[in-house]
Structure formats: structure tokens, C-alpha cells
Amino acid sequence: xxxxEAIFYVIAAVTVAxxxxxxxxxxxxxxxxxxxxxxxxxxAVYVLLASEFLAIVQVLVYGGAVTILILFAMMLTRVxxxxxxxxxxxxxxxxxxxxxxxxTTVLAVTQTExxxxxxxxxxxxxxxxxxxxFTTWAMPFEIASLVLMVSLVGAIVLARGEEGE
Amino acid sequence: xxQAWLIPAIPAAAFVILLIFGPYLPRKGDWLxxxxxxxxxxxxxxxxxxxLDQADGATYVAxxxxxxxxxxxxxxxxxxxxxxxxxxxxxxxxxxxxxxTLVALMVQVYSIAYMKGDSRYxxxxxxxxxxxxxMLTLVLANNLxxxxxxxxxxxxxxxxxxxxWWEKRSAAEAAKKAFITTRIGDVGLLIxxxxxxxxxxxxxxxxxxxxxxxxxxYDSTYLTAAVLFMFMGALGKSGQFPLHVWLPDAMExxxxxxxxxxAATMVVAGVYLVARMLxxxxxxxxxxxxxxxxxxxxxxxxxxxMGLAATDIKRVIAYSTLNSLxxxxxxxxxxxxxAAMLYLFVHGFFKALLFLGAGSVIHATEEQDMNRLGGLAKxxxxxxxxxxxxxxxxxxxxxxxxxxxxxxxxxFANEEQPLIVYLxxxxxxxxxxLYMTRLFVRTFLFAPRDQGVYDHAHESGLLITVPLLILGLxxxxxxxxxxxxxxxxxxxPGGIAQFVFLREAHEFExxxxxxxxxxxxxxGGAVAGWILWQNKAELAASVRDRFAPIATLLxxxxxxxxxxxxxxxxxxxxxxxxxxxxxxVVVNDGGVGGSAKIGYLAGFEAKFLQSGRLPxxxxxxxxxxxLLSIVMLVALV
Amino acid sequence: MIPIDNFxxxxxxxxxxxxxxxxxxxxxxxxxxxVELMLQAVAINFVAFAVYLYPETFxxxxxxxxxxxxxxxEVGLALAIILRLFRNxxxxxxxxxDLLKW
Numbered sequence: 008x009x010x011x012e013a014i015f016y017v018i019a020a021v022t023v024a025x026x027x028x029x030x031x032x033x034x035x036x037x038x039x040x041x042x043x044x045x046x047x048x049x050x051a052v053y054v055l056l057a058s059e060f061l062a063i064v065q066v067l068v069y070g071g072a073v074t075i076l077i078l079f080a081m082m083l084t085r086v087x088x089x090x091x092x093x094x095x096x097x098x099x100x101x102x103x104x105x106x107x108x109x110x111t112t113v114l115a116v117t118q119t120e121x122x123x124x125x126x127x128x129x130x131x132x133x134x135x136x137x138x139x140x141f142t143t144w145a146m147p148f149e150i151a152s153l154v155l156m157v158s159l160v161g162a163i164v165l166a167r168g169e170e171g172e
Numbered sequence: 173x174x175q176a177w178l179i180p181a182i183p184a185a186a187f188v189i190l191l192i193f194g195p196y197l198p199r200k201g202d203w204l205x206x207x208x209x210x211x212x213x214x215x216x217x218x219x220x221x222x223x224l225d226q227a228d229g230a231t232y233v234a235x236x237x238x239x240x241x242x243x244x245x246x247x248x249x250x251x252x253x254x255x256x257x258x259x260x261x262x263x264x265x266x267x268x269x270x271x272x273t274l275v276a277l278m279v280q281v282y283s284i285a286y287m288k289g290d291s292r293y294x295x296x297x298x299x300x301x302x303x304x305x306x307m308l309t310l311v312l313a314n315n316l317x318x319x320x321x322x323x324x325x326x327x328x329x330x331x332x333x334x335x336x337w338w339e340k341r342s343a344a345e346a347a348k349k350a351f352i353t354t355r356i357g358d359v360g361l362l363i364x365x366x367x368x369x370x371x372x373x374x375x376x377x378x379x380x381x382x383x384x385x386x387x388x389x390y391d392s393t394y395l396t397a398a399v400l401f402m403f404m405g406a407l408g409k410s411g412q413f414p415l416h417v418w419l420p421d422a423m424e425x426x427x428x429x430x431x432x433x434x435a436a437t438m439v440v441a442g443v444y445l446v447a448r449m450l451x452x453x454x455x456x457x458x459x460x461x462x463x464x465x466x467x468x469x470x471x472x473x474x475x476x477x478m479g480l481a482a483t484d485i486k487r488v489i490a491y492s493t494l495n496s497l498x499x500x501x502x503x504x505x506x507x508x509x510x511a512a513m514l515y516l517f518v519h520g521f522f523k524a525l526l527f528l529g530a531g532s533v534i535h536a537t538e539e540q541d542m543n544r545l546g547g548l549a550k551x552x553x554x555x556x557x558x559x560x561x562x563x564x565x566x567x568x569x570x571x572x573x574x575x576x577x578x579x580x581x582x583x584f585a586n587e588e589q590p591l592i593v594y595l596x597x598x599x600x601x602x603x604x605x606l607y608m609t610r611l612f613v614r615t616f617l618f619a620p621r622d623q624g625v626y627d628h629a630h631e632s633g634l635l636i637t638v639p640l641l642i643l644g645l646x647x648x649x650x651x652x653x654x655x656x657x658x659x660x661x662x663x664x665p666g667g668i669a670q671f672v673f674l675r676e677a678h679e680f681e682x683x684x685x686x687x688x689x690x691x692x693x694x695x696g697g698a699v700a701g702w703i704l705w706q707n708k709a710e711l712a713a714s715v716r717d718r719f720a721p722i723a724t725l726l727x728x729x730x731x732x733x734x735x736x737x738x739x740x741x742x743x744x745x746x747x748x749x750x751x752x753x754x755x756x757v758v759v760n761d762g763g764v765g766g767s768a769k770i771g772y773l774a775g776f777e778a779k780f781l782q783s784g785r786l787p788x789x790x791x792x793x794x795x796x797x798x799l800l801s802i803v804m805l806v807a808l809v
Numbered sequence: 810m811i812p813i814d815n816f817x818x819x820x821x822x823x824x825x826x827x828x829x830x831x832x833x834x835x836x837x838x839x840x841x842x843x844v845e846l847m848l849q850a851v852a853i854n855f856v857a858f859a860v861y862l863y864p865e866t867f868x869x870x871x872x873x874x875x876x877x878x879x880x881x882x883e884v885g886l887a888l889a890i891i892l893r894l895f896r897n898x899x900x901x902x903x904x905x906x907d908l909l910k911w
Contacts, residue, residue, distance in 0.1 A: 019815070023822055023823070026826040026846050029839075030833070038839055053853075061877075064874065068877050068880075068881055069845075069880075076888055080888040080891055080892060093835060094834060095833060097788070101829050105826065108797075108801070108828055112825070113818055116817040121813055122862060131859070154878075155881065157882075161886055162885040162889035784906075784908065786903040790832055791832050
């Protein structure tokens with residue numbers, strides 16, 4: 008086992024643990040905190056995949072903005088005051104479905120013959136990404152920014168509420 | 173011959189015009205109906221002339237014209253099957269045409285006065301036109317399907333006209349009874365037609381079917397069954413036992429209708445059918461003709477005896493009609509087409525005369541119960557005289573027309589059949605004499621029994637008396653067509669026996685012994701009737717009291733109606749209850765309701781799958797994806 | 810170096826956990842977080858394929874960026890909807906929002 012692999016396993020273990028925490032924690036705030044852990048783990052995975060830019064974006068967008076947003080939403084909706092079980096009645100089916108899915112996917116992954124050299128990750132530099140984004144992908148990039156803006160305006164309109172409310 | 177189609181077409185056109193524009197026409201269009209039937213009557217003569225021109229020696233080449241009506245490609249059989257509208261003219265047709273058009277003309281003229289002021293005056297003439305068109309189609313049809321169409325149409329017209337005054341419950345009931353009773357026979361006729369077609373030469377053409385049968389194309393038993401089924405139709409239409417029950421009740425219709433439909437024309441359609449189909453009856457097992465004979469004989473006896481007990485003058489004449497029709501069937505049962513058609517011919521006149529005479533009485537007195545009439549001869553001399561002619565013709569007194577026709581029947585019965593048939597017929601003559609005399613005596617002679625009715629009476633107008641006089645004349649002289657000299661004078665090759673015949677023409681022979689026997693018996697019956705019912709009819713009353721059970725039996729018409737009613741109540745309605753139960757429970761609740769319930773339950777139960785809960789939908793999506801991925805994996809590995 | 814299979818299996822585990830969370834949880838915010846996990850799994854897959862199999866075009870990396878963008882937009886909108894639901898009906902559990910049934 009190379010040291011890179013060792014690092015991967017550690018990071019993978021942290022990520023999976025965080026994810027497990029997200030879906031199993033009894034306390035919703037704990038769930039959110041576990042989510043931060045998982046997201047940071049994924050950022051580390053990006054580093055291992057030689058995509059530093061993605062790792063930085065991941066930390067900024069997810070670890071920062073999205074998580075904070077979720078925590079705000081939790082506070083605003085007072086989720087902890089809502090009674091009743093946190094899991095729905097179809098939890099056994101959910102577990103079964105997830106297991107079956109995991110099984111089939113892992114099987115598919117191990118059964119597939121990947122083309123080329125599957126042991127060596129090629130570094131994609133920030134320069135290359137930036138160039139690609141503003142040349143080849145310029146149009147989707149603009150559309151994505153439009154979508155983002157529309158959704159944020161929509162979110163504001165939805166969250167603001169009626170006049171006099 | 174080419175114009176034969178006009179004969180039914182003109183009244184049919186009149187019917188259509190009257191139906192649509194009738195209410196807007198002056199006098200509600202009665203003149204149109206009369207003109208149409210008059211034109212049909214006149215058109216018979218060129219047809220007759222044609223037929224006589226084409227006569228080949230002693231045989232008449234029957235004219236036939238046909239147009240294609242429907243054509244089917246029978247893929248199973250591999251041949252084309254055509255239905256034609258075709259007309260066939262032979263001496264039998266001519267006799268029928270003459271009777272139908274002439275009597276219809278007389279009756280419609282008579283109806284102008286008789287139906288005057290009726291609220292459905294226009295509709296009456298409309299229906300009469302439809303009847304004339306249907307009847308003439310029936311008579312002229314060259315194929316069984318067209319004949320059947322006309323057959324059903326006249327039945328329908330009969331229904332309409334019996335129930336003409338449908339506000340009267342008894343009239344509506346009588347119309348229903350007539351329709352249903354004749355339908356029973358009609359079903360038999362239809363079965364017979366289908367049977368003949370099924371095994372036959374792929375045609376409905378009557379002459380071709382007859383030729384086919386004469387070549388032995390049909391199995392004998394099969395043919396016998398087919399003709400007996402057809403005879404069922406004749407039985408119903410002509411009111412023969414045991415389907416005779418509707419005819420007396422049919423007298424609920426207007427009297428001219430009774431004269432035209434229920435005496436002179438429609439009811440003889442059965443006789444016409446059997447006469448037309450007689451070659452088939454002959455080829456079939458002898459039992460077929462025996463059935464015809466026995467049915468005719470039975471009807472003669474029961475109708476004559478029931479006529480003794482009836483008190484309604486129209487009903488008595490209705491029984492006499494049954495009596496006459498029975499005689500015609502006896503003739504047919506002896507293969508005597510000539511005798512049957514002669515009787516049919518003269519019967520049309522004298523029976524229409526009797527009915528119209530009765531109608532004149534009813535019109536004048538508004539009373540038709542013999543027990544409240546009497547002595548009317550003084551007030552209504554013309555009607556009484558004409559009624560007397562009709563009565564004597566019916567009884568069969570020489571030299572009136574009924575005598576010649578009846579003697580022909582008697583001669584054939586004497587020659588062709590066992591003695592018992594002859595004796596029964598002779599005894600029926602006495603009874604006929606009795607009840608016809610009773611009818612006349614009780615209505616027109618001696619002291620009136622109801623002074624109010626008597627005072628009300630008056631002689632009818634010209635529109636009524638002129639048809640009576642014409643028919644009276646015909647009823648007197650029509651019988652002379654038996655003589656060759658008379659026939660030749662009229663342009664025929666000889667007497668009716670040389671014109672209307674089954675296989676070969678034969679000379680008219682006057683059988684003195686039969687003539688004397690029948691005259692003595694019929695006259696004796698008439699005289700006995702006179703003695704019994706003269707003055708206050710004390711003698712008849714004492715006779716009736718002595719034979720009270722028989723009198724009751726006759727007055728109740730042998731309880732045949734009661735038996736039928738019982739059968740309808742218990743058998744038909746019982747079966748109906750079963751069918752109704754099946755329909756309600758199995759068909760409706762089980763079949764229709766059940767399948768609807770399946771749909772309803774399926775929808776109702778399935779809607780709960782739509783829980784509205786997001787997780788359930790998500791699980792469903794995931795299940796689908798999993799299923800797909802597993803399928804793909806199996807395919808891959 | 811680390812074989813690609815490792816990343817793919819990690820992504821599969823994350824995706825399965827996310828799926829479990831989406832199906833099992835009742836609270837809308839928790840479901841949203843589970844959806845985020847699934848998105849992360851997808852993004853890892855994209856990047857892994859990009860850097861191992863198609864480094865010359867690295868389309869997967871670009872896709873991952875777009876995934877992050879869309880996820881951000883989605884989270885913003887979804888949280889606004891949840892907030893609205895809570896304000897109008899005082900619920901945050903998705904199985905209680907079943908007015909649309911039958």
C-alpha cells in the first residue's frame with residue numbers, strides 16, 4: 008500500500024463517516040455538522056484527484072455558503088421543536104434500496120474494464136480550467152450564471168413572504 | 173305487364189303525400205286516397221288484357237318483371253345472392269287484384285260519409301292508402317321476401333286501423349291482441365320462408381322455388397315442415413283455429429275497416445298464400461294438405477256455432493267471415509284452387525256488403541247490439557234489401573253468388589275427401605242458415621226492441637247506399653262467372669274454372685244432387701232461423717234454456733280466449749319472470765353492473781397508491797432505477 | 810498511485826448513503842442535505858473520470874463546477890420553499906405535505 012493510498016483511505020473513511028452521520032444522526036444540527044465534515048472530506052478527495060481548484064471551490068461554496076444556508080433554514084423553521092420520529096416509516100425499504108444500489112454499483116465498477124491507464128491521475132491546472140471555461144464552455148457558463156441569478160431572485164421572492172405578513 | 177308496379181305504387185305515393193301534406197289538403201286529402209285506389213282499380217284491366225293476350229291455348233303464361241333490390245356477395249357460398257323487387261301476374265293475382273281494388277274503392281267512398289266528422293278523418297285515409305299499397309304489394313310479389321314485407325305491412329295497417337279509436341280501451345286491447353296473435357303465425361311464415369331458401373335454389377322467387385320442389389329438390393319431410401310453418405302464417409292472418417281469437421275482437425275498428433281488411437282483403441291473404449304455394453303443398457307429404465283441411469273444417473264448425481250465440485251484429489258477421497275462410501281452406505285442402513279463389517272472389521263482395529250494411533245500421537242508430545235493434549227495414553229499406561242479399565249469398569241460396577262458390581267447394585269436398593268431411597260441411601250449412609237468418613231477422617224485422625234507437629234510425633245518404641247497391645249487384649251476379657258463357661261474354665276463354673286452375677282447366681259442371689242437398693239444408697236452416705227468432709223469439713229463448721250449458725259455452729266462445737289468457741298469465745308471464753330475473757340479476761347486476769364495479773373498484777383502490785407523500789414517490793422512482801440497473805447488470809454479466 | 814476504482818467505490822458509497830437519507834428522512838432540510846451528498850458523489854465520479862480517463866479534455870471537471878453551481882442554486886431555492894411551507898402550514902416534514910393526493 009502506497010502512502011497515497013493510505014491517505015486516500017483515511018480521507019475516504021472520514022468522508023463516509025461524515026455521510027453516515029448526516030443520514031443517521033438523531034439531532035438535525037448534528038446532521039448539519041456531519042455534512043460539513045463530509046463536504047470537507049470530498050474537498051480532500053478533489054485534492055487527491057489533483058483538482059486543487061475544485062477543492063477550493065468546494066470549501067468555499069459548500070463548506071461555507073451552503074452549510075450556513077442550511078443552518079439558517081433549520082433555525083428559521085425551528086426543526087427541533089417539531090415532534091415525531093425523525094425517520095419515516097419506509098426506512099427499512101430505504102436501507103434495502105440503498106444496499107442493493109451499492110451492491111449493483113460496486114459490482115458494475117469492479118466488472119468494468121476502464122480504458123487507458125487507470126492508475127495515474129493527470130493534473131488539471133487552474134489555467135487550463137479557466138481557459139476552457141471562457142472559451143469552449145463560455146455559453147454554458149453564462150447560462151449557469153443566469154440560472155443562479157434567477158434562482159436567487161426566486162428564493163428571495165419566495166422567502167420574503169406576502170406584504171404585511 | 174310493365175305497368176304492374178304502378179298498381180301498388182300509386183296508393184303508396186298517395187300515402188306518402190297524405191302523410192306529409194294531408195292536413196293541408198282540402199278535405200284532408202280523402203279525394204287523393206280514393207283517386208289513387210281508383211287508378212289502381214282501372215290499371216288492373218290492361219294487366220288482365222295483357223295476360224289474356226299472352227294466353228297460350230289453355231295455359232296462361234304468367235307475366236313477371238323484376239328489378240334488383242339488394243345484392244350480396246356470399247363469400248362463404250361463392251355466389252351472388254340477389255333480392256328482387258318483382259311482380260308476378262297470373263290468374264290468381266288478377267282475382268285478388270280485382271277484389272282488393274274494387275272493394276277498397278267501394279269502402280273508401282263509403283268511408284267519406286261514415287267517417288265524416290271524425291277527429292282523425294285524414295289519418296284514416298292515410299292508413300287506408302298504406303293498407304292498399306301493402307296489400308297490393310303482397311298480392312303482386314314474385315318473391316317470398318317481398319310477399320313477407322307486404323304481409324307484415326298489412327298486419328301493421330290492421331293494427332293501426334283496429335286501434336283507430338285507441339282512446340277506447342277495448343279498441344287498443346283488440347289492436348294489440350290482433351297484432352300479437354297474427355305475429356305468432358308470422359314467425360312461422362318467416363321460418364318457413366327461411367327453410368325454403370336454406371335448402372333451396374338460392375333464391376326467394378316463388379316460381380323458381382316451386383319448380384325446384386317439383387323436381388324433387390327438397391327432402392319430403394323437410395318440405396312438409398316448411399310448408400306447415402308457412403301455413404302457420406296463413407293461419408294467423410286468416411283467423412283460422414286456433415289463432416282465430418283476434419278476428420271477432422278486431423271489430424272494434426271502424427266498420428269500413430272491418431269490411432275491407434277483416435272481411436274482403438287482408439284476412440284472405442292467408443288463403444292467397446296457400447293458393448299461391450299449393451304446388452309445394454302437393455309435392456310435400458299429404459299430411460300438409462290434410463292439416464289445411466282439418467284446420468278449415470274445425471274453423472267452419474266452431475265459428476258457425478259461435479255465430480249462433482253472439483249478439484253484436486259485427487261480431488256475427490266476423491264469425492261468418494271465419495266460417496267462409498274455413499270453407500276456402502277446406503277447398504284448398506282438397507287442392508281445389510278454383511273453388512277457393514271463386515269463393516274468395518264472391519266472398520269479398522258479399523261480406524263487404526254485409527259489413528257495410530251493418531255499418532249503415534250502426535251509423536244510423538249508433539247501436540250494434542241485436543237485442544236493442546229490430547224492425548229497421550221500415551226505416552232503412554235500401555240497407556235492409558242489400559243486407560238481405562248479403563245474408564242470402566252467405567247462406568248460399570240459389571242464384572246468389574255465394575251459392576255457386578259454396579257448391580264448388582262442396583263438390584270438391586265430396587269428390588276428393590272422405591264422406592265425413594262432406595257431412596260436416598253440410599251440417600255447417602244449416603248452422604250458417606240459422607245464424608245469418610237470426611242476424612237479419614233480429615236487426616231488420618218485427619217489432620223494434622228499443623224504441624229510442626228505432627226513432628233515431630234513418631236511411632243513410634247516397635255515399636253509403638251507392639256502394640251498397642254496387643256491392644249488392646256484384647254479390648248477386650259475381651257467382652255467374654262459373655258459367656262458360658258468362659266468361660266468354662266478358663272476354664275470358666270460359667268460366668272461372670278455365671281461368672284459375674292448378675294444373676289444367678276444366679269445364680264447369682253443375683252437380684244437381686249437391687246443389688239440391690245444399691239448397692235444402694241451407695234453406696232449411698234459414699227457415700228454421702226465421703221460425704225460431706220471429707216476433708219476440710220466444711221459441712229461440714226456450715231452446716236456449718233447454719240447452720243452457722251449450723248456449724253458455726257458445727256465448728263464451730268455447731272458453732278459448734280464457735284458455736289463452738290462462739296460458740299467457742301462467743306460462744308466458746312465468747317464463748317472463750324467469751327471463752326478467754336473469755336479465756336483472758345476471759345481465760344487469762352481474763354483467764353490466766359487475767364490469768362497471770370492476771372499473772370502479774380498480775380506480776377506487778388504485779387511487780390510494782397516490783398517497784401524495786414525497787418519500788413514497790421517491791421510493792417508487794428508486795425501485796424503478798434499481799430494477800433497470802439489475803436488468804442491465806444481468807445483461808452485462 | 811490510487812486506482813480509479815477506489816474513487817468510484819467511494820462515490821457509490823456516498824450516493825447510496827444519500828439515497829438512504831432521501832428515502833428514510835422525513836424532514837425536508839435533512840432530505841436536502843442527503844441530496845447534497847448524492848450530488849457530491851456524482852461530482853467525484855465526474856472528476857475521477859476526467860483526470861483518469863479523459864485528461865486531455867477534462868470535461869468532467871467543468872461538469873463538476875456546473876454541478877456545484879446548480880447545487881448552490883438548488884439549495885437556495887429549496888430552502889426558500891421549505892421556509893414558505895413552514896410559514897404557511899407550520900410543517901417541515903415532507904410526508905405531511907400531501908394536499909396533492911387523489
